[in-house]
Amino acid sequence: MTAWGTRPYDNDEAASFAVRLDALPPEDHDAFIRTALTREPAELRRHWQEAVAAAAVVAVQCPTGRLLDIGYGPARPVAALPTDLRSHAAAALALVSEGQHDTDSPASATLHALWRARTASLRETLITDSAPSPAQVPGSMHLPPVRPHTTTGPRRTLAP
Template identity: 45%
Template sequence: MGTWDTGHFDNDTAADFSGRLDDAPEAERATLIRAALNAVIEAPDYEGEVAVAAAALVGSQCPGGEAVTTAYGPDKPLPPLPADLRPLAVKALDAVLGESSELRELWEEAGDKEWAQGVARLREVLAAAG
């Protein structure tokens, strides 16, 4: 995992996901986000970085959510996302933070607590809007 900071898009995999969203037709972007969330629920070791980025995009449209302003996020605006992505994003973040998550384990081994705290804050926003 090539990371440079603890933000939701501060890694190569999430930045690549942003590029795929920008390349996709607007009508397909919600489908890509849904697929990223579902993938990590089904297999917690599968691109957790992408699921966190996808959840951040869903969270950005929730009350109290933070706008995605990083240069590594999508350049093109997202259409309004379906509300049913919110509980799906919560499940995905639960998988990313769960006991069998390699991504969580890597951050813990690095001794970093800021990443998990940021993901937990995002989860709170999504759960409240759920």
């Protein structure tokens, strides 16, 4: 795999995933992304770049996901995805993140730390936007929404 950055699509495998997703008709997007996120753990770790790319597609469709900086991604709009994919995406990110370890090189360690932070931000978006709203939880009080963390630089959004 050739990587050129720390965002979800900054590697050859994820870029290839985006090209394959673009080639599919919209009605097949859900199944393609679901397959990338729900593989057996060993397969998920082996294809971790695709899992992160698929999770990014799901995350940008979350209410606060529009603020995520995912860099590149599918060139064509992605069909609206079912909300149950959020929990699958969060679980896949947790699994692949625990399998990624820091390196001995200071430069690589810095890039790895940035990758982990970006992946954690994706997962946080998925978890936060998957939680039931206070109005859906009996007896809960309504609190104002937390202002999401913003990033600098160009933003790429995937239209539903």
